[in-house]
Amino acid sequence: MAKAIVTNGSAVSQASQHVALYMRVSSEDQAERETIDAQRYFLRQFTNLYQLPVADEYADDGITGTLPLGERPEGRRLLQDAEAGRFGCVLVTRLTRLGRSLKALTDAHDVLSQFGVTIRSANEPFDTSTPIGKFVFQLLGSLAELDRAQILDQLTQGRDRVARKGKWTGGLVPFGYVTDTQGCLERSAAWVDALELTEAEMVRDLYTRIAAGSSSVAEATRLNALGVPLIRRYSNGRLRKYGTKWHPNIIVGMINNPTYRGTHVLNSRYGAIERDVPPLVDAELWARANAQIQRNRRLPKSNATRTYLLRGLITCGQCGSAYVGQAFATRNGTRGAYYRCCGGSLTHYPNRHDRCRARVVNAKWIEGTIWEDCRAFILHPGEALAEAQRQLHARMHQAATMEHERSRYVQALADKAQERDRIMTLFRHGRVALQDAEKHLDDIAREEAALRQQLSAIDAQKALAEAVEAHMTDASLLLHRLQGRLEDIDHTDDQTTKRQVIEMLVHGIRIDTHADRTLSATITYAFSPDRVEVTSTPSNGCRPGRRTAGR
Numbered sequence: 001m002a003k004a005i006v007t008n009g010s011a012v013s014q015a016s017q018h019v020a021l022y023m024r025v026s027s028e029d030q031a032e033r034e035t036i037d038a039q040r041y042f043l044r045q046f047t048n049l050y051q052l053p054v055a056d057e058y059a060d061d062g063i064t065g066t067l068p069l070g071e072r073p074e075g076r077r078l079l080q081d082a083e084a085g086r087f088g089c090v091l092v093t094r095l096t097r098l099g100r101s102l103k104a105l106t107d108a109h110d111v112l113s114q115f116g117v118t119i120r121s122a123n124e125p126f127d128t129s130t131p132i133g134k135f136v137f138q139l140l141g142s143l144a145e146l147d148r149a150q151i152l153d154q155l156t157q158g159r160d161r162v163a164r165k166g167k168w169t170g171g172l173v174p175f176g177y178v179t180d181t182q183g184c185l186e187r188s189a190a191w192v193d194a195l196e197l198t199e200a201e202m203v204r205d206l207y208t209r210i211a212a213g214s215s216s217v218a219e220a221t222r223l224n225a226l227g228v229p230l231i232r233r234y235s236n237g238r239l240r241k242y243g244t245k246w247h248p249n250i251i252v253g254m255i256n257n258p259t260y261r262g263t264h265v266l267n268s269r270y271g272a273i274e275r276d277v278p279p280l281v282d283a284e285l286w287a288r289a290n291a292q293i294q295r296n297r298r299l300p301k302s303n304a305t306r307t308y309l310l311r312g313l314i315t316c317g318q319c320g321s322a323y324v325g326q327a328f329a330t331r332n333g334t335r336g337a338y339y340r341c342c343g344g345s346l347t348h349y350p351n352r353h354d355r356c357r358a359r360v361v362n363a364k365w366i367e368g369t370i371w372e373d374c375r376a377f378i379l380h381p382g383e384a385l386a387e388a389q390r391q392l393h394a395r396m397h398q399a400a401t402m403e404h405e406r407s408r409y410v411q412a413l414a415d416k417a418q419e420r421d422r423i424m425t426l427f428r429h430g431r432v433a434l435q436d437a438e439k440h441l442d443d444i445a446r447e448e449a450a451l452r453q454q455l456s457a458i459d460a461q462k463a464l465a466e467a468v469e470a471h472m473t474d475a476s477l478l479l480h481r482l483q484g485r486l487e488d489i490d491h492t493d494d495q496t497t498k499r500q501v502i503e504m505l506v507h508g509i510r511i512d513t514h515a516d517r518t519l520s521a522t523i524t525y526a527f528s529p530d531r532v533e534v535t536s537t538p539s540n541g542c543r544p545g546r547r548t549a550g551r
Contacts, residue, residue: 016088016116018055019047020078024097026064036061039093046122047091055087065100069108082115089118157442160268169266173233174259176203176280185264185277194226200280202228203260207281210255211288215296216248255293261286272449295503306337307495309367309502310509317512317522319343319356325363337363341511358513366509366521371498373523374505375490378482406458409451416448 023039036059047054058074069075081087090112092098098119099105109119162169167183176199177185188199195202209219223246230245254260262279265272281289297312308325315322321343328338343356420441427437482489482501489497507524514520 016085018053018087019089019091019120020055020081020087021047021057022060022074022078022090022092022098023058024060024063024065024072024075026062026100039097042093043091043122052091056081065096065098066104068104069099070111075108079111079115082112082117085115088116089120091120091122093121094123095121157438160266160273160445161438161441171234174257175231175254176200176260177277178233185259187278187280190231192228194228199231203254203280204285206251207255207260207285207289210251210292211285213292216251216255216293219251220246220248252293255289258286272453273445274452306363307499308337308339308363309495309499310339310363310370310506313502313506314339314361314366314509314511316341316343316356316358317510318358321356323361323511339363339366339511358511359517359519361511361519361521369521370502370506370509370523373525374501375486377505377525378486378501402458402461406455409455409458413448413451413455416444416451420444 021043023036025036040057058078060072060074063072070079095105098108112119168179168185173179176188178188180186190199192199192202197205206219228246259277260280261283262277263274264277265274306325306327311325319341321341323339323341326338326340327336338360340360341356341358343358423432423437423440426432505525510522512520
Protein backbone atom coordinates (compact mmCIF):
# COMPACT_ATOMS: atom_id res chain seq x y z
CA MET A 1 0.00 0.00 0.00
CA ALA A 2 1.50 3.38 -1.02
CA LYS A 3 1.91 5.94 1.74
CA ALA A 4 0.00 9.20 1.17
CA ILE A 5 1.65 12.57 1.83
CA VAL A 6 -0.67 15.53 2.55
CA THR A 7 0.39 18.78 0.88
CA ASN A 8 -1.83 21.88 0.76
CA GLY A 9 -4.90 19.79 1.51
CA SER A 10 -4.42 17.32 -1.38
CA ALA A 11 -3.21 13.72 -1.16
CA VAL A 12 -0.43 12.88 -3.58
CA SER A 13 0.52 9.23 -3.87
CA GLN A 14 4.18 8.43 -3.91
CA ALA A 15 3.36 5.63 -6.36
CA SER A 16 2.19 8.15 -8.97
CA GLN A 17 5.82 9.23 -9.36
CA HIS A 18 6.87 5.68 -10.30
CA VAL A 19 7.09 4.37 -13.85
CA ALA A 20 6.44 0.91 -15.29
CA LEU A 21 8.87 -0.37 -17.94
CA TYR A 22 7.06 -2.22 -20.74
CA MET A 23 8.87 -4.25 -23.41
CA ARG A 24 7.55 -6.39 -26.27
CA VAL A 25 8.82 -8.17 -29.39
CA SER A 26 7.16 -10.46 -31.92
CA SER A 27 8.28 -12.52 -34.92
CA GLU A 28 7.57 -9.63 -37.30
CA ASP A 29 10.08 -7.48 -35.36
CA GLN A 30 12.99 -9.68 -36.43
CA ALA A 31 13.91 -7.18 -39.11
CA GLU A 32 14.47 -4.55 -36.40
CA ARG A 33 16.51 -6.92 -34.17
CA GLU A 34 14.99 -5.11 -31.18
CA THR A 35 15.18 -7.82 -28.52
CA ILE A 36 13.69 -7.75 -25.06
CA ASP A 37 17.17 -7.46 -23.49
CA ALA A 38 18.06 -4.48 -25.68
CA GLN A 39 14.84 -2.70 -24.69
CA ARG A 40 15.34 -3.49 -20.99
CA TYR A 41 18.91 -2.16 -21.04
CA PHE A 42 17.88 1.06 -22.82
CA LEU A 43 14.94 1.75 -20.46
CA ARG A 44 17.05 1.13 -17.37
CA GLN A 45 19.68 3.57 -18.61
CA PHE A 46 16.93 6.11 -19.39
CA THR A 47 15.40 5.89 -15.89
CA ASN A 48 18.85 6.19 -14.28
CA LEU A 49 19.63 9.26 -16.36
CA TYR A 50 16.40 11.04 -15.43
CA GLN A 51 16.25 9.55 -11.93
CA LEU A 52 12.83 7.97 -12.43
CA PRO A 53 11.80 5.40 -9.78
CA VAL A 54 10.78 2.08 -11.36
CA ALA A 55 7.76 0.22 -9.97
CA ASP A 56 8.22 -2.96 -12.04
CA GLU A 57 9.19 -4.36 -15.43
CA TYR A 58 6.81 -6.10 -17.85
CA ALA A 59 8.09 -8.06 -20.87
CA ASP A 60 5.90 -9.77 -23.51
CA ASP A 61 8.23 -11.90 -25.64
CA GLY A 62 6.90 -13.32 -28.92
CA ILE A 63 3.54 -11.49 -28.68
CA THR A 64 2.06 -9.67 -31.68
CA GLY A 65 1.46 -5.94 -31.30
CA THR A 66 -2.04 -6.17 -32.80
CA LEU A 67 -3.27 -8.09 -29.76
CA PRO A 68 -5.01 -5.87 -27.15
CA LEU A 69 -2.85 -5.10 -24.12
CA GLY A 70 -5.21 -6.92 -21.76
CA GLU A 71 -4.89 -10.15 -23.78
CA ARG A 72 -1.10 -10.31 -23.43
CA PRO A 73 0.31 -12.16 -20.37
CA GLU A 74 2.47 -9.30 -19.07
CA GLY A 75 0.14 -6.65 -20.45
CA ARG A 76 -2.67 -8.09 -18.33
CA ARG A 77 -0.45 -7.92 -15.23
CA LEU A 78 0.49 -4.33 -16.10
CA LEU A 79 -3.18 -3.30 -16.23
CA GLN A 80 -3.88 -5.00 -12.91
CA ASP A 81 -0.99 -3.11 -11.27
CA ALA A 82 -2.14 0.14 -12.91
CA GLU A 83 -5.59 -0.34 -11.40
CA ALA A 84 -3.96 -0.97 -8.02
CA GLY A 85 -2.16 2.39 -8.33
CA ARG A 86 1.40 1.04 -8.30
CA PHE A 87 2.67 3.60 -10.87
CA GLY A 88 1.59 6.71 -12.73
CA CYS A 89 3.34 6.28 -16.11
CA VAL A 90 4.15 3.49 -18.58
CA LEU A 91 7.54 3.94 -20.26
CA VAL A 92 8.39 2.24 -23.59
CA THR A 93 11.35 2.53 -25.95
CA ARG A 94 9.04 3.28 -28.87
CA LEU A 95 5.29 3.44 -29.32
CA THR A 96 5.39 0.32 -31.53
CA ARG A 97 6.33 -1.71 -28.42
CA LEU A 98 2.96 -0.86 -26.88
CA GLY A 99 1.02 -1.73 -30.04
CA ARG A 100 1.29 -2.20 -33.79
CA SER A 101 -2.23 -1.10 -34.69
CA LEU A 102 -4.03 2.16 -33.97
CA LYS A 103 -6.90 0.28 -32.32
CA ALA A 104 -4.58 -1.58 -29.92
CA LEU A 105 -2.84 1.67 -29.00
CA THR A 106 -5.99 3.72 -28.43
CA ASP A 107 -7.56 0.91 -26.40
CA ALA A 108 -4.44 0.74 -24.20
CA HIS A 109 -4.47 4.53 -23.79
CA ASP A 110 -8.17 4.59 -22.85
CA VAL A 111 -7.82 1.85 -20.24
CA LEU A 112 -4.68 3.31 -18.68
CA SER A 113 -6.12 6.82 -18.60
CA GLN A 114 -9.06 5.50 -16.53
CA PHE A 115 -6.51 4.59 -13.84
CA GLY A 116 -4.74 7.94 -14.13
CA VAL A 117 -1.73 6.43 -15.89
CA THR A 118 0.01 8.23 -18.76
CA ILE A 119 2.17 6.81 -21.58
CA ARG A 120 5.67 8.03 -22.37
CA SER A 121 8.17 7.05 -25.06
CA ALA A 122 11.91 7.25 -24.48
CA ASN A 123 12.63 7.93 -28.17
CA GLU A 124 9.58 9.94 -29.31
CA PRO A 125 8.52 13.46 -28.28
CA PHE A 126 5.13 12.93 -26.68
CA ASP A 127 3.50 12.60 -23.29
CA THR A 128 -0.19 11.71 -23.11
CA SER A 129 -0.65 13.96 -20.07
CA THR A 130 -0.87 16.97 -22.45
CA PRO A 131 -3.33 17.68 -25.33
CA ILE A 132 -0.54 17.99 -27.90
CA GLY A 133 0.94 14.77 -26.53
CA LYS A 134 -2.34 12.93 -27.15
CA PHE A 135 -2.39 14.22 -30.74
CA VAL A 136 1.19 13.11 -31.37
CA PHE A 137 0.34 9.76 -29.73
CA GLN A 138 -2.48 9.13 -32.23
CA LEU A 139 -0.32 10.29 -35.13
CA LEU A 140 2.50 7.96 -34.15
CA GLY A 141 -0.04 5.17 -33.68
CA SER A 142 -1.17 5.56 -37.29
CA LEU A 143 2.46 5.54 -38.43
CA ALA A 144 3.09 2.39 -36.37
CA GLU A 145 0.18 0.64 -38.08
CA LEU A 146 1.54 1.71 -41.50
CA ASP A 147 5.01 0.52 -40.52
CA ARG A 148 3.66 -2.91 -39.55
CA ALA A 149 1.74 -3.20 -42.82
CA GLN A 150 4.92 -2.41 -44.77
CA ILE A 151 6.93 -4.97 -42.79
CA LEU A 152 4.30 -7.67 -43.42
CA ASP A 153 4.23 -6.75 -47.11
CA GLN A 154 8.01 -7.09 -47.34
CA LEU A 155 7.88 -10.43 -45.53
CA THR A 156 5.13 -11.66 -47.88
CA GLN A 157 7.08 -10.62 -50.98
CA GLY A 158 10.23 -12.23 -49.61
CA ARG A 159 8.36 -15.46 -48.88
CA ASP A 160 6.84 -15.43 -52.37
CA ARG A 161 10.28 -15.01 -53.98
CA VAL A 162 11.60 -17.98 -51.99
CA ALA A 163 8.52 -20.05 -52.90
CA ARG A 164 9.00 -19.37 -56.63
CA LYS A 165 12.40 -20.99 -56.35
CA GLY A 166 10.65 -24.15 -55.16
CA LYS A 167 11.53 -23.88 -51.48
CA TRP A 168 9.17 -24.85 -48.66
CA THR A 169 8.30 -21.59 -46.91
CA GLY A 170 7.53 -22.81 -43.43
CA GLY A 171 5.00 -24.73 -41.41
CA LEU A 172 4.14 -28.41 -41.35
CA VAL A 173 5.87 -30.55 -43.97
CA PRO A 174 3.47 -33.08 -45.59
CA PHE A 175 3.94 -36.60 -44.25
CA GLY A 176 6.18 -38.56 -46.60
CA TYR A 177 8.43 -35.58 -47.35
CA VAL A 178 11.46 -33.95 -45.75
CA THR A 179 13.26 -30.72 -46.61
CA ASP A 180 16.75 -30.90 -48.12
CA THR A 181 19.68 -28.58 -47.44
CA GLN A 182 18.25 -26.05 -49.92
CA GLY A 183 14.87 -26.02 -48.19
CA CYS A 184 13.05 -27.91 -50.97
CA LEU A 185 10.81 -30.94 -50.49
CA GLU A 186 12.19 -34.39 -51.22
CA ARG A 187 10.86 -37.91 -50.65
CA SER A 188 11.34 -39.13 -47.11
CA ALA A 189 13.52 -42.21 -46.77
CA ALA A 190 12.76 -42.54 -43.04
CA TRP A 191 11.99 -46.19 -42.23
CA VAL A 192 8.63 -47.26 -40.74
CA ASP A 193 9.44 -50.47 -38.87
CA ALA A 194 5.84 -51.62 -38.41
CA LEU A 195 5.22 -51.58 -42.18
CA GLU A 196 8.76 -52.25 -43.43
CA LEU A 197 8.34 -49.31 -45.79
CA THR A 198 9.77 -45.83 -46.05
CA GLU A 199 7.44 -42.94 -45.22
CA ALA A 200 7.17 -42.06 -48.93
CA GLU A 201 6.30 -45.69 -49.78
CA MET A 202 3.78 -45.72 -46.92
CA VAL A 203 1.94 -42.77 -48.49
CA ARG A 204 1.73 -44.55 -51.84
CA ASP A 205 0.57 -47.75 -50.13
CA LEU A 206 -2.14 -45.74 -48.38
CA TYR A 207 -3.38 -44.32 -51.70
CA THR A 208 -3.36 -47.79 -53.25
CA ARG A 209 -5.43 -49.27 -50.43
CA ILE A 210 -8.00 -46.46 -50.54
CA ALA A 211 -8.27 -46.68 -54.33
CA ALA A 212 -8.85 -50.45 -54.01
CA GLY A 213 -11.94 -49.84 -51.84
CA SER A 214 -10.69 -49.26 -48.31
CA SER A 215 -11.83 -46.34 -46.14
CA SER A 216 -10.19 -43.70 -43.99
CA VAL A 217 -11.67 -45.33 -40.86
CA ALA A 218 -10.26 -48.76 -41.78
CA GLU A 219 -6.82 -47.36 -42.59
CA ALA A 220 -6.62 -45.28 -39.40
CA THR A 221 -7.60 -48.37 -37.38
CA ARG A 222 -4.97 -50.48 -39.18
CA LEU A 223 -2.15 -47.98 -38.62
CA ASN A 224 -3.05 -47.55 -34.95
CA ALA A 225 -3.24 -51.32 -34.43
CA LEU A 226 0.20 -51.77 -36.00
CA GLY A 227 1.64 -49.03 -33.80
CA VAL A 228 2.73 -46.79 -36.66
CA PRO A 229 3.84 -43.50 -35.08
CA LEU A 230 2.34 -40.26 -36.34
CA ILE A 231 5.36 -38.07 -37.02
CA ARG A 232 5.16 -34.40 -37.94
CA ARG A 233 8.10 -32.50 -39.38
CA TYR A 234 8.53 -28.77 -39.78
CA SER A 235 10.64 -26.79 -42.22
CA ASN A 236 12.95 -25.63 -39.44
CA GLY A 237 13.97 -29.24 -38.80
CA ARG A 238 11.83 -29.67 -35.70
CA LEU A 239 10.25 -33.14 -35.37
CA ARG A 240 7.39 -34.18 -33.15
CA LYS A 241 6.04 -37.68 -32.46
CA TYR A 242 2.38 -38.02 -31.55
CA GLY A 243 2.39 -41.78 -30.93
CA THR A 244 -0.27 -43.98 -32.51
CA LYS A 245 -3.00 -41.40 -32.96
CA TRP A 246 -3.98 -41.75 -36.60
CA HIS A 247 -7.45 -40.27 -37.11
CA PRO A 248 -9.68 -40.77 -40.20
CA ASN A 249 -9.62 -36.99 -40.80
CA ILE A 250 -5.81 -37.13 -41.10
CA ILE A 251 -6.10 -39.89 -43.71
CA VAL A 252 -8.70 -37.92 -45.69
CA GLY A 253 -6.53 -34.80 -45.56
CA MET A 254 -3.59 -36.74 -46.98
CA ILE A 255 -5.67 -38.26 -49.77
CA ASN A 256 -7.10 -34.84 -50.71
CA ASN A 257 -3.69 -33.13 -50.69
CA PRO A 258 -2.62 -32.35 -54.31
CA THR A 259 1.01 -32.02 -53.19
CA TYR A 260 1.38 -35.81 -53.35
CA ARG A 261 0.73 -35.81 -57.11
CA GLY A 262 3.61 -33.38 -57.68
CA THR A 263 2.19 -29.86 -57.44
CA HIS A 264 1.96 -27.56 -54.45
CA VAL A 265 0.09 -24.24 -54.60
CA LEU A 266 0.89 -21.43 -52.17
CA ASN A 267 -2.01 -19.00 -51.94
CA SER A 268 -0.48 -15.54 -51.54
CA ARG A 269 -2.17 -12.15 -51.43
CA TYR A 270 -0.42 -11.47 -54.75
CA GLY A 271 -1.83 -14.57 -56.41
CA ALA A 272 -1.34 -18.32 -56.29
CA ILE A 273 2.24 -19.59 -56.64
CA GLU A 274 2.49 -23.06 -58.15
CA ARG A 275 5.65 -25.07 -57.64
CA ASP A 276 6.65 -28.58 -58.63
CA VAL A 277 7.61 -31.12 -55.96
CA PRO A 278 8.64 -34.79 -56.29
CA PRO A 279 5.37 -36.75 -56.69
CA LEU A 280 4.67 -39.69 -54.40
CA VAL A 281 1.72 -40.95 -56.50
CA ASP A 282 0.69 -40.48 -60.11
CA ALA A 283 -2.34 -38.39 -61.12
CA GLU A 284 -4.42 -41.47 -62.01
CA LEU A 285 -3.95 -43.12 -58.59
CA TRP A 286 -4.60 -39.79 -56.83
CA ALA A 287 -7.89 -39.38 -58.73
CA ARG A 288 -9.04 -42.96 -58.02
CA ALA A 289 -8.31 -42.65 -54.29
CA ASN A 290 -10.21 -39.36 -54.04
CA ALA A 291 -13.14 -40.81 -55.98
CA GLN A 292 -13.27 -43.69 -53.48
CA ILE A 293 -13.26 -41.23 -50.56
CA GLN A 294 -16.28 -39.50 -52.11
CA ARG A 295 -18.05 -42.84 -52.54
CA ASN A 296 -17.34 -43.72 -48.92
CA ARG A 297 -18.93 -40.45 -47.81
CA ARG A 298 -22.04 -41.18 -49.81
CA LEU A 299 -22.39 -44.74 -48.57
CA PRO A 300 -21.02 -44.99 -45.03
CA LYS A 301 -21.12 -48.60 -43.82
CA SER A 302 -21.05 -47.97 -40.06
CA ASN A 303 -24.36 -48.38 -38.18
CA ALA A 304 -26.21 -49.09 -41.45
CA THR A 305 -29.29 -51.31 -41.02
CA ARG A 306 -30.50 -50.77 -44.60
CA THR A 307 -28.90 -49.79 -47.89
CA TYR A 308 -30.29 -46.42 -48.93
CA LEU A 309 -29.79 -46.37 -52.70
CA LEU A 310 -30.11 -42.57 -52.99
CA ARG A 311 -27.92 -41.54 -50.06
CA GLY A 312 -25.82 -38.50 -50.99
CA LEU A 313 -27.93 -37.72 -54.06
CA ILE A 314 -30.97 -35.94 -52.56
CA THR A 315 -31.02 -32.29 -51.51
CA CYS A 316 -33.78 -30.14 -50.04
CA GLY A 317 -35.25 -27.48 -52.31
CA GLN A 318 -36.13 -25.29 -49.32
CA CYS A 319 -32.90 -25.07 -47.29
CA GLY A 320 -30.33 -26.82 -49.51
CA SER A 321 -29.44 -29.43 -46.88
CA ALA A 322 -28.89 -33.08 -47.73
CA TYR A 323 -31.54 -35.74 -47.24
CA VAL A 324 -30.39 -38.76 -45.21
CA GLY A 325 -31.91 -42.18 -44.76
CA GLN A 326 -33.65 -43.06 -41.50
CA ALA A 327 -36.09 -45.70 -40.29
CA PHE A 328 -38.84 -44.49 -37.94
CA ALA A 329 -42.56 -44.76 -37.24
CA THR A 330 -45.02 -42.27 -38.73
CA ARG A 331 -48.08 -40.80 -37.02
CA ASN A 332 -50.32 -43.65 -38.15
CA GLY A 333 -48.10 -46.15 -36.34
CA THR A 334 -46.47 -47.78 -39.36
CA ARG A 335 -42.69 -48.17 -39.42
CA GLY A 336 -40.58 -47.96 -42.53
CA ALA A 337 -37.54 -46.42 -44.25
CA TYR A 338 -37.59 -42.75 -45.20
CA TYR A 339 -35.38 -39.93 -46.33
CA ARG A 340 -35.47 -36.78 -44.17
CA CYS A 341 -33.96 -33.31 -44.52
CA CYS A 342 -30.99 -32.55 -42.25
CA GLY A 343 -32.22 -28.95 -42.03
CA GLY A 344 -34.91 -30.07 -39.62
CA SER A 345 -32.39 -31.04 -36.94
CA LEU A 346 -32.40 -29.01 -33.74
CA THR A 347 -28.58 -29.14 -33.78
CA HIS A 348 -28.66 -27.04 -36.95
CA TYR A 349 -31.48 -24.74 -35.86
CA PRO A 350 -31.79 -24.37 -32.05
CA ASN A 351 -34.89 -22.22 -32.54
CA ARG A 352 -37.80 -24.50 -33.43
CA HIS A 353 -39.42 -21.88 -35.64
CA ASP A 354 -36.27 -21.55 -37.78
CA ARG A 355 -36.06 -25.24 -38.67
CA CYS A 356 -36.69 -26.50 -42.18
CA ARG A 357 -40.24 -27.93 -42.47
CA ALA A 358 -39.61 -30.18 -45.46
CA ARG A 359 -41.54 -33.46 -45.43
CA VAL A 360 -39.96 -36.87 -45.23
CA VAL A 361 -39.97 -39.02 -48.35
CA ASN A 362 -40.93 -42.68 -48.46
CA ALA A 363 -37.70 -44.50 -49.41
CA LYS A 364 -39.44 -47.44 -51.08
CA TRP A 365 -41.46 -45.12 -53.31
CA ILE A 366 -38.66 -42.72 -54.40
CA GLU A 367 -36.12 -45.54 -54.88
CA GLY A 368 -38.62 -47.64 -56.83
CA THR A 369 -39.59 -44.70 -59.03
CA ILE A 370 -35.99 -43.85 -59.92
CA TRP A 371 -35.03 -47.50 -60.46
CA GLU A 372 -37.91 -47.90 -62.91
CA ASP A 373 -36.64 -44.84 -64.81
CA CYS A 374 -33.10 -46.27 -64.87
CA ARG A 375 -34.44 -49.67 -65.93
CA ALA A 376 -36.37 -48.15 -68.82
CA PHE A 377 -33.31 -46.20 -69.91
CA ILE A 378 -31.07 -49.29 -69.83
CA LEU A 379 -33.48 -51.10 -72.15
CA HIS A 380 -34.02 -48.12 -74.50
CA PRO A 381 -31.05 -45.71 -74.30
CA GLY A 382 -30.93 -44.77 -77.98
CA GLU A 383 -32.35 -41.22 -78.20
CA ALA A 384 -30.90 -39.92 -74.94
CA LEU A 385 -27.51 -41.47 -75.62
CA ALA A 386 -27.40 -39.92 -79.09
CA GLU A 387 -28.19 -36.49 -77.60
CA ALA A 388 -25.44 -36.94 -75.02
CA GLN A 389 -23.03 -37.86 -77.82
CA ARG A 390 -23.95 -34.66 -79.68
CA GLN A 391 -23.32 -32.58 -76.56
CA LEU A 392 -19.99 -34.32 -76.01
CA HIS A 393 -18.88 -33.63 -79.58
CA ALA A 394 -19.77 -29.96 -79.14
CA ARG A 395 -17.77 -29.81 -75.91
CA MET A 396 -14.76 -31.53 -77.51
CA HIS A 397 -14.93 -29.15 -80.49
CA GLN A 398 -14.92 -26.16 -78.13
CA ALA A 399 -11.91 -27.57 -76.28
CA ALA A 400 -10.09 -28.06 -79.58
CA THR A 401 -10.73 -24.47 -80.69
CA MET A 402 -9.24 -23.22 -77.41
CA GLU A 403 -5.90 -24.91 -78.15
CA HIS A 404 -4.82 -21.87 -80.18
CA GLU A 405 -5.68 -19.59 -77.27
CA ARG A 406 -3.77 -21.88 -74.94
CA SER A 407 -0.65 -21.66 -77.11
CA ARG A 408 -0.84 -17.86 -76.87
CA TYR A 409 -0.83 -18.04 -73.08
CA VAL A 410 2.11 -20.48 -73.14
CA GLN A 411 4.04 -18.07 -75.39
CA ALA A 412 3.17 -15.17 -73.08
CA LEU A 413 4.60 -17.14 -70.14
CA ALA A 414 7.80 -17.74 -72.09
CA ASP A 415 8.01 -14.00 -72.83
CA LYS A 416 7.67 -13.24 -69.13
CA ALA A 417 10.56 -15.60 -68.39
CA GLN A 418 12.72 -13.72 -70.89
CA GLU A 419 11.61 -10.42 -69.36
CA ARG A 420 12.71 -11.67 -65.95
CA ASP A 421 16.11 -12.64 -67.37
CA ARG A 422 16.54 -9.15 -68.86
CA ILE A 423 15.78 -7.50 -65.50
CA MET A 424 18.34 -9.74 -63.78
CA THR A 425 20.94 -8.91 -66.45
CA LEU A 426 20.37 -5.18 -66.01
CA PHE A 427 20.65 -5.57 -62.23
CA ARG A 428 23.94 -7.51 -62.49
CA HIS A 429 25.38 -4.75 -64.69
CA GLY A 430 24.29 -2.06 -62.24
CA ARG A 431 21.74 -0.54 -64.64
CA VAL A 432 18.81 -1.13 -62.26
CA ALA A 433 18.71 -0.57 -58.51
CA LEU A 434 17.85 -3.50 -56.22
CA GLN A 435 14.52 -1.98 -55.13
CA ASP A 436 13.44 -1.33 -58.74
CA ALA A 437 14.53 -4.82 -59.79
CA GLU A 438 12.48 -6.40 -57.00
CA LYS A 439 9.43 -4.33 -57.97
CA HIS A 440 9.73 -5.41 -61.63
CA LEU A 441 10.17 -9.04 -60.61
CA ASP A 442 7.11 -8.91 -58.37
CA ASP A 443 5.05 -7.38 -61.22
CA ILE A 444 6.22 -10.12 -63.57
CA ALA A 445 5.32 -12.76 -60.98
CA ARG A 446 1.78 -11.38 -60.63
CA GLU A 447 1.33 -11.34 -64.41
CA GLU A 448 2.63 -14.91 -64.63
CA ALA A 449 0.15 -15.98 -61.94
CA ALA A 450 -2.71 -14.47 -63.97
CA LEU A 451 -1.53 -16.26 -67.13
CA ARG A 452 -1.26 -19.57 -65.30
CA GLN A 453 -4.78 -19.08 -63.98
CA GLN A 454 -6.05 -18.66 -67.55
CA LEU A 455 -4.13 -21.77 -68.61
CA SER A 456 -5.61 -23.71 -65.70
CA ALA A 457 -9.12 -22.70 -66.78
CA ILE A 458 -8.49 -23.93 -70.34
CA ASP A 459 -6.94 -27.18 -69.08
CA ALA A 460 -9.91 -27.66 -66.73
CA GLN A 461 -12.35 -27.42 -69.66
CA LYS A 462 -10.32 -29.94 -71.61
CA ALA A 463 -10.12 -32.26 -68.60
CA LEU A 464 -13.88 -31.94 -68.10
CA ALA A 465 -14.54 -32.95 -71.69
CA GLU A 466 -12.21 -35.94 -71.32
CA ALA A 467 -13.90 -36.90 -68.05
CA VAL A 468 -17.33 -36.73 -69.68
CA GLU A 469 -16.06 -38.88 -72.54
CA ALA A 470 -14.65 -41.45 -70.11
CA HIS A 471 -17.90 -41.37 -68.12
CA MET A 472 -19.94 -42.02 -71.25
CA THR A 473 -17.64 -44.86 -72.31
CA ASP A 474 -17.95 -46.50 -68.89
CA ALA A 475 -21.71 -45.94 -68.88
CA SER A 476 -22.13 -47.40 -72.39
CA LEU A 477 -20.20 -50.54 -71.40
CA LEU A 478 -22.21 -50.79 -68.18
CA LEU A 479 -25.51 -50.44 -70.06
CA HIS A 480 -24.48 -53.14 -72.50
CA ARG A 481 -23.64 -55.53 -69.65
CA LEU A 482 -26.77 -54.70 -67.68
CA GLN A 483 -29.29 -55.20 -70.48
CA GLY A 484 -29.05 -58.97 -70.15
CA ARG A 485 -28.98 -58.94 -66.34
CA LEU A 486 -31.97 -56.80 -65.45
CA GLU A 487 -34.28 -59.70 -64.62
CA ASP A 488 -31.64 -61.29 -62.39
CA ILE A 489 -30.97 -57.95 -60.62
CA ASP A 490 -34.68 -57.46 -59.97
CA HIS A 491 -35.13 -61.05 -58.84
CA THR A 492 -32.22 -60.98 -56.34
CA ASP A 493 -32.73 -57.30 -55.45
CA ASP A 494 -28.98 -56.71 -55.90
CA GLN A 495 -28.58 -53.43 -53.98
CA THR A 496 -24.88 -53.03 -54.85
CA THR A 497 -25.48 -53.20 -58.60
CA LYS A 498 -28.54 -50.96 -58.33
CA ARG A 499 -26.50 -48.34 -56.50
CA GLN A 500 -23.77 -48.57 -59.15
CA VAL A 501 -26.32 -47.98 -61.89
CA ILE A 502 -27.98 -45.10 -60.06
CA GLU A 503 -24.63 -43.41 -59.41
CA MET A 504 -23.86 -43.65 -63.11
CA LEU A 505 -27.22 -42.41 -64.39
CA VAL A 506 -28.50 -39.94 -61.76
CA HIS A 507 -26.79 -36.60 -61.19
CA GLY A 508 -29.02 -35.37 -58.40
CA ILE A 509 -32.51 -35.21 -56.87
CA ARG A 510 -34.20 -32.13 -55.40
CA ILE A 511 -37.18 -32.54 -53.05
CA ASP A 512 -39.60 -29.59 -52.79
CA THR A 513 -42.32 -29.34 -50.14
CA HIS A 514 -45.16 -27.10 -51.34
CA ALA A 515 -47.57 -24.94 -49.35
CA ASP A 516 -50.28 -27.61 -49.54
CA ARG A 517 -47.77 -30.12 -48.04
CA THR A 518 -47.42 -32.04 -51.28
CA LEU A 519 -44.03 -33.22 -52.47
CA SER A 520 -42.30 -33.02 -55.84
CA ALA A 521 -39.00 -34.69 -56.71
CA THR A 522 -37.01 -33.18 -59.56
CA ILE A 523 -34.53 -35.72 -60.88
CA THR A 524 -31.61 -34.82 -63.13
CA TYR A 525 -30.39 -37.73 -65.22
CA ALA A 526 -26.96 -37.96 -66.84
CA PHE A 527 -28.12 -38.73 -70.39
CA SER A 528 -31.22 -36.57 -70.64
CA PRO A 529 -31.29 -32.87 -71.64
CA ASP A 530 -34.56 -32.50 -69.71
CA ARG A 531 -35.50 -33.37 -66.16
CA VAL A 532 -37.88 -36.01 -64.95
CA GLU A 533 -40.32 -34.66 -62.38
CA VAL A 534 -42.16 -36.95 -60.02
CA THR A 535 -45.08 -35.41 -58.11
CA SER A 536 -46.41 -37.00 -54.95
CA THR A 537 -49.57 -36.11 -53.01
CA PRO A 538 -49.18 -38.14 -49.82
CA SER A 539 -52.01 -38.53 -47.38
CA ASN A 540 -50.25 -40.76 -44.82
CA GLY A 541 -46.77 -42.23 -44.88
CA CYS A 542 -45.79 -40.23 -47.98
CA ARG A 543 -47.55 -42.54 -50.42
CA PRO A 544 -46.99 -41.74 -54.11
CA GLY A 545 -49.51 -40.07 -56.34
CA ARG A 546 -49.31 -39.28 -60.03
CA ARG A 547 -46.07 -39.23 -61.98
CA THR A 548 -45.19 -37.15 -65.03
CA ALA A 549 -42.06 -37.46 -67.16
CA GLY A 550 -40.39 -34.66 -69.07
CA ARG A 551 -37.96 -36.82 -70.94
